[in-house]
Amino acid sequence: MTISRHIALRAYYYGTWPYRRWAFKQAAARGQIPISILFYHRVADYSPNDWTISNERFKRQVRWLQRNFDLISLEEAQRRLRERASARPAVCLTFDDGYADNCTHALPLLADAGIPCTYFVSSRFVQDQRPFPHDVIRNQPLAPNTIDQLRGLVRAGIEIGAHTRTHLNLASVTDPSQLRDEIVAPRSELEAWLDCTVRYFAFPYGQLQDISQLAMRVARDAGYQGVCSAYGGYNMPTADPFHLRRIHGDPLMIRIKNWLTIDPRQPAIVRRLEQKFTWLDPTSRVDGTPS
Ligand SMILES: [Zn+2]
Numbered sequence: 138m139t140i141s142r143h144i145a146l147r148a149y150y151y152g153t154w155p156y157r158r159w160a161f162k163q164a165a166a167r168g169q170i171p172i173s174i175l176f177y178h179r180v181a182d183y184s185p186n187d188w189t190i191s192n193e194r195f196k197r198q199v200r201w202l203q204r205n206f207d208l209i210s211l212e213e214a215q216r217r218l219r220e221r222a223s224a225r226p227a228v229c230l231t232f233d234d235g236y237a238d239n240c241t242h243a244l245p246l247l248a249d250a251g252i253p254c255t256y257f258v259s260s261r262f263v264q265d266q267r268p269f270p271h272d273v274i275r276n277q278p279l280a281p282n283t284i285d286q287l288r289g290l291v292r293a294g295i296e297i298g299a300h301t302r303t304h305l306n307l308a309s310v311t312d313p314s315q316l317r318d319e320i321v322a323p324r325s326e327l328e329a330w331l332d333c334t335v336r337y338f339a340f341p342y343g344q345l346q347d348i349s350q351l352a353m354r355v356a357r358d359a360g361y362q363g364v365c366s367a368y369g370g371y372n373m374p375t376a377d378p379f380h381l382r383r384i385h386g387d388p389l390m391i392r393i394k395n396w397l398t399i400d401p402r403q404p405a406i407v408r409r410l411e412q413k414f415t416w417l418d419p420t421s422r423v424d425g426t427p428s
Contacts, residue, residue: 172218173384177233179234179279190386190388195243201394211296221374231256239282258287259300263287264326269304301319301341307319363378370411
């Protein structure tokens with residue numbers, strides 16, 4: 138981000154603070170505070186890229202989150218949404234892909250602090266121990282998690298979720314058996330390896346155009362408790378809690394602060410985006426502003 142963009146964002150954040158406070162109070166009084174779910178990929182101090190945040194920045198974000206939010210599991214978020222019992226600010230933490238580096242500092246930090254986290258992995262890369270193609274292309278063959286590491290995470294209280302077998306973009310897959318191979322099979326594999334129950338699924342890439350109605354239906358029919366997208370947006374107590382919207386765990390603290398304290402622009406932006414996509418069931422759309 139350029140310095141001028143950074144200054145503009147800070148000005149926007151502080152300039153809209155009165156609105157944020159007012160919107161928060163209104164939503165709290167109705168038990169309808171939007172719940173934010175962050176997704177990270179990799180926390181490490183070497184080989185930086187667009188999906189890596191440094192250990193220090195991650196630690197600072199976690200400390201700020203601890204001071205200002207209930208840090209809750211996806212299950213607890215769904216309960217609050219379903220019961221319209223969201224009277225306290227709350228955030229969930231998730232990770233996608235499954236990078237070995239996360240086991241060095243980030244995940245032990247969360248586990249030691251008792252902070253719930255759902256960790257989505259693509260099972261084929263764990264099994265084969267080969268790097269993701271999107272890293273190989275950039276000449277960064279980063280190591281995926283091993284099965285032993287994932288077993289350690291389960292023991293430490295981290296929830297494991299499925300993120301397909303091969304990190305395939307599912308939007309263009311129309312063959313139901315291939316969809317089941319990417320959505321249902323990794324759950325069975327992970328459950329067999331880790332002796333745990335896999336309840337959540339995260340769509341690779343996770344933008345609106347990366348998700349189809351058919352893929353959504355396969356995930357629902359497979360009995361997942363919830364699925365995660367990654368195009369931003371809040372989770373409102375008025376929407377179907379099966380589909381959980383997630384916000385990027387940006388390395389910049391000002392962006393995180395802006396998004397998580399009821400950005401006045403967010404609901405309208407997401408609503409406009411969602412209207413263009415027919416796969417999104419009308420009952421699961423964001424249909425209200427937090428105010
Ligand atoms: Zn991914």
